[in-house]
Every structure is written in structure tokens, then in C-alpha cells.
Amino acid sequence: MLAAAAAAGGGLTAFVYGAHDGRVTALLLLLCGTPVIALSHAFARRQERIRSLARKFTLGIALAIGLVLVAVGVVAALMFVSPHDAFLMAILLAFAGFLAAYSASLLARGLIEDIRAVRDGVVAVGHGRRIADIVTGSSDEVGDLAEAANRMTEQLSVREGERDAAEDARRGVVAAVSHDLRTPLTSLRLLAAAIEDDVVDAGTRQRYVGQMSVHIRSLSALIDDLFELSRLQAGDIQWSMQQVRLDELIEDTVEAMRPHADAKMVMVAAQVPGGVAPAHANPEKLQRVLFNLIQNAIRHTPPDGSVTVAAESKGSVVEVEVADTGEGLPPEERERAFEPFYRGGDAQARTAGGSGLGLTICRAIVEAHGGMIWFVESRAGTRVRFCVPVAR
Ligand SMILES: Nc1ncnc2c1ncn2[C@@H]1O[C@H](COP(=O)(O)OP(=O)(O)OP(=O)(O)O)[C@@H](O)[C@H]1O
Ligand SMILES: [Mg+2]
Structure with missing residues (x-):
């Protein structure tokens, strides 16, 4: 590159002043350039020893000015320029070099400040700050680097937030499971101690045994639900999917729940037109969803209220709705109702109800079918709706 640049300079001089001057110029450029290039490479190879960016800039400028001053000296000697003119030229060049060094150092200072801002931001993140928030004064590559570092820490902070939320949820589930296991145990x-100690009469013992089987049933139901939920959440889904006629499935489920509804004096009815499209689903799992929703509806509806199960085809999905005329669920509780162990109402209502896993399991089953489940806005009572794909 140096030879090419010297040849170009020489060629230009030859074009204007003749071949001899061209050769001298090319030689002069080559002689002056060689030590500078050699020194630059030497510095570049040892640059890790020059630890400051400002020092590297100064060294580069000093090399360039040195070259220019040497060139002036050589030109003055070769061309018999008067010492007065050569001196003036050297002063002018030194002044130009000083100005170049000044403006370069200004640029370098900005660059160094930006690099320090990036370093401080990254160090602060390393010490636990969530967002780097690096502000640089330029929009060059260092500005891009700062922007990338800011974006990266923002994304990391979002992920950390999600991880914290998941960890909180996990802790909440463990606490709820422990509580729900400990209370009946x-x-x-x-009860077992009272029976064992023989301190109760035969009638009371009979009552205690009845209470014990209620606790055992609720414990087994809780353990079954937990097992099912953990399998669903782990994606362990090996169901056979088939064409399911919803009118029949809903009718059967409503009939199975009728004794339960009658006992609470709640009317339960299916409203499914015969022509509703069949769903692509696993019938047992879909029935499990219907059972949970109808059980919730009956549980939260006072005597003389009603529960209605309806279904309709909507393009590529079938939508099923379970509506009741009960107490309803406030809008702010609707999304939380799908969280594991969420039980609305006061403490008494909570102990009277189930474990709070029903809707979580419903959502996991419906989503495993590629569908969705949600609460629909309603003026009175509660309306839960879910959709599953239509069988092709
Ligand atoms: N139809 C409804 N009307 C009013 N509130 C409801 C209704 N369905 C659900 N909820 C509220 O949502 C909460 C969560 O319901 P979910 O079915 O998950 O649990 P659960 O019924 O309490 O217990 P589980 O279903 O495990 O026996 C309920 O405790 C209740 O507060
Ligand atoms: Mg339930």
C-alpha cells in the first residue's frame, strides 16, 4: 500500500514537472513513509501494553506529525529552499499538527467518556442493578453498543421478573398443598386417636368413622388432581383424540350431575342443538372439563337457581358455555380463578369448597386440545366458555 501511494504521488509529480521530479518524489515518499508504517505496526503489535485509549490516539498523531516534519526537512535540504521559508513551513506544520492533535483529543475524550459510561453501566448490572440505563453522547458504534447493552439488560430483567413470578407461584402451590394435606391429616x-383410646361411645365412633372417610375421600381427590395437573403441565398427554358428539356428551354429563343439583335444589339443563358440529377431542377429558364447570356452577348457585349448558359451532371451533344464576365472580377475580389453589370468597367458603384446582385442570385440558377457556361478561351469575376444534 505504501509503494502504491508513493508511486501515485510520484506519477502525479511526473505528470506536472517531468519524469526526474516524479522519481525523486516517489523515492522521498517511500523513504519517509517506511519508518512511520514500520513504527505503526510495531505499536499496533504492542498495543495491549498501551493501556489507555487516549495514549494510543496521541501516539498516532505524534507519528503523523513527525513524518510531516521530517518530510519538510528533507524537502528543504533537497530543493535549496531558503532556511527562512523552511523554518516558517515547519512552524506552520507544527501548528497544524497541534490543531489536529487538539481536535483528535476532543473526539477521543467523547469516545472515552462513552466507553466509560458503557463500562460503568455493565459493572452496575453485575452488582445487581436491573437496568443498565447507559446514556452516551453519540450515535456511533459505541452508541450502538450502549443501546444493545440497554436492550439486553431490559430483556434480562423481564426474564428475571418472569422467573421470580414463577418461583413465587411455585412456593404458593407448595404452601397450599401442605396446608390442604395437613388439615385433613x-x-x-x-379422630383415630379418639377411637383408639376408646373414649367415645358407639354412636360417636360411628360418626367419627364417617368423618374419617370424608377426609380420606377429599385427600385422594386432591392427590388425584395434583397428579393429573403435574402430568398436564409436564406435557405428558397420551390421549386418543376422536370425533365427539357434543350433544350426547353434554346430555350424559348433565344427567350424571342431576342428583347433585337436585340435592341443592338447583335446576340443571342442556341446551344443545342436534346439528352442532362434532369436536376433535378426547371424550373422557372433555367430560372432566364439563364436570368441573357444572360442579362449580351448582356449588355457587343458591336453591331455586339454574345452571344451563349450551354449545354452538363457530367456524373451525365449537364453543361450550356453562352459565349459572348464582353469586357471580367479580371481574378482577376471573383470571386468578384459573390459578392453582385459587379459591375466592372468605375463609369459611374456602374450606367448604374444593381444593381450587378444578379450573386450572380445565384450562390445561382445553389448551392441550388447542382450545381456550375464559369467563364471559355477564350481568347476573357466572358464564364460563371454552372452545375446542371441530373434527374434520
Ligand atoms: N360458577 C362460579 N361462580 C362463582 N365463582 C366461581 C364459579 N366457578 C369458579 N368460581 C370461583 O373460582 C374459584 C376456583 O374454582 P376451581 O374450580 O378452580 O376451584 P374449586 O371449585 O374451589 O375447587 P375444586 O374445583 O378443586 O374442587 C372457586 O373457588 C370460586 O371462588
Ligand atoms: Mg371447581
Whole structure:
């Protein structure tokens, strides 16, 4: 590159002043350039020893000015320029070099400040700050680097937030499971101790045994639900999917729930037109969803209220709705109702109800079918709707 640049300079001089001057110029450029290039390479090879960016800039400028001053000296000697003119030229060049060094150092200072801002931001993130928030004064590559670092820490902070939320949810589930296991187990222990100690009469013993089987049933239901939920969440889904006639499935489920509804004096009815499209689903799992929703509806509807199950085809999906005329669910609780162990209402209502896994399992089953489940806006009572794909 140096030879090419010297040849170009020489060629230009030859074109204007003749071949001899051209040769001298090319030689002069080559002689002056060689030490500078050699020194630049030497510095570049040892640049890790020059630890400051400002020093590297200064060295580069000093090399360039040195070259120019040497060139002036050589030109003055070769061309018999008067010492007065050569001196003036050297002063002018030194002044130009000083100005170049000044403006370069200004640029370098901005660059160094930006690099320090990036370093400080990254160090602060390393010490636990969530967002780097690096502000640079330029829009060059260092500005891009700062922008990339800011974006990266923002994304990391979002992920960390999600991880914290998941960890909180996991802790909440563990606490809820422990509580729901401990309460019936404590009662069972006390009842068993009373029977064992023979401190109760035959009638009371019979009553205690009845209470014990209620606790055992609720414990097995909780353990079954937990097992099912953990399998669903782990994606362990090996169901056979088939064409399911919803009118028949809903009718059967409503009939199975009728004794339960009658006991609470709640009317339960299916409203499914015969022509509703069949769903692509696993019938047992779909029935499980219907059972959970109808059970919730009956549980939260006072005597003389009603529960209605309806279905309609909507393009590529079938929508099923379970509506009741009960107490309803406030809008702010609707999304939370799908969280594991969420039970609305006061503490008493909570102990009277189930474990709070029903809707979580419903959502997991419906989503495993490629569908969705949600609460629909309603003026009175509750309306839960879910959709599953239509069988092709
Ligand atoms: N139809 C409804 N009307 C009013 N509130 C409801 C209704 N369905 C659900 N909820 C509220 O949502 C909560 C969560 O319901 P979910 O079915 O998940 O649990 P659960 O019924 O309490 O217990 P599980 O279903 O495990 O026996 C309920 O505790 C209740 O507060
Ligand atoms: Mg339920």
C-alpha cells in the first residue's frame, strides 16, 4: 500500500514537472513513509501494553506529525529552499499538527467518556442493578453498543421478573398443598386417636368413622388432581383424540350431575342443538372439563337457581358455555380463578369448597386440545366458555 501511494504521488509529480521530479518524489515518499508504517505496526503489535485509549490516539498523531516534519526537512535540504521559508513551513506544520492533535483529543475524550459510561453501566448490572440505563453522547458504534447493552439488560430483567413470578407461584402451590394435606391429616389423626383410646361411645365412633372417610375421600381427590395437573403441565398427554358428539356428551354429563343439583335444589339443563358440529377431542377429558364447570356452577348457585349448558359451532371451533344464576365472580377475580389453589370468597367458603384446582385442570385440558377457556361478561351469575376444534 505504501509503494502504491508513493508511486501515485510520484506519477502525479511526473505528470506536472517531468519524469526526474516524479522519481525523486516517489523515492522521498517511500523513504519517509517506511519508518512511520514500520513504527505503526510495531505499536499496533504492542498495543495491549498501551493501556489507555487516549495514549494510543496521541501516539498516532505524534507519528503523523513527525513524518510531516521530517518530510519538510528533507524537502528543504533537497530543493535549496531558503532556511527562512523552511523554518516558517515547519512552524506552520507544527501548528497544524497541534490543531489536529487538539481536535483528535476532543473526539477521543467523547469516545472515552462513552466507553466509560458503557463500562460503568455493565459493572452496575453485575452488582445487581436491573437496568443498565447507559446514556452516551453519540450515535456511533459505541452508541450502538450502549443501546444493545440497554436492550439486553431490559430483556434480562423481564426474564428475571418472569422467573421470580414463577418461583413465587411455585412456593404458593407448595404452601397450599401442605396446608390442604395437613388439615385433613390432623383431623384424621385426632379422630383415630379418639377411637383408639376408646373414649367415645358407639354412636360417636360411628360418626367419627364417617368423618374419617370424608377426609380420606377429599385427600385422594386432591392427590388425584395434583397428579393429573403435574402430568398436564409436564406435557405428558397420551390421549386418543376422536370425533365427539357434543350433544350426547353434554346430555350424559348433565344427567350424571342431576342428583347433585337436585340435592341443592338447583335446576340443571342442556341446551344443545342436534346439528352442532362434532369436536376433535378426547371424550373422557372433555367430560372432566364439563364436570368441573357444572360442579362449580351448582356449588355457587343458591336453591331455586339454574345452571344451563349450551354449545354452538363457530367456524373451525365449537364453543361450550356453562352459565349459572348464582353469586357471580367479580371481574378482577376471573383470571386468578384459573390459578392453582385459587379459591375466592372468605375463609369459611374456602374450606367448604374444593381444593381450587378444578379450573386450572380445565384450562390445561382445553389448551392441550388447542382450545381456550375464559369467563364471559355477564350481568347476573357466572358464564364460563371454552372452545375446542371441530373434527374434520
Ligand atoms: N360458577 C362460579 N361462580 C362463582 N365463582 C366461581 C364459579 N366457578 C369458579 N368460581 C370461583 O373460582 C374459584 C376456583 O374454582 P376451581 O374450580 O378452580 O376451584 P374449586 O371449585 O374451589 O375447587 P375444586 O374445583 O378443586 O374442587 C372457586 O373457588 C370460586 O371462588
Ligand atoms: Mg371447581
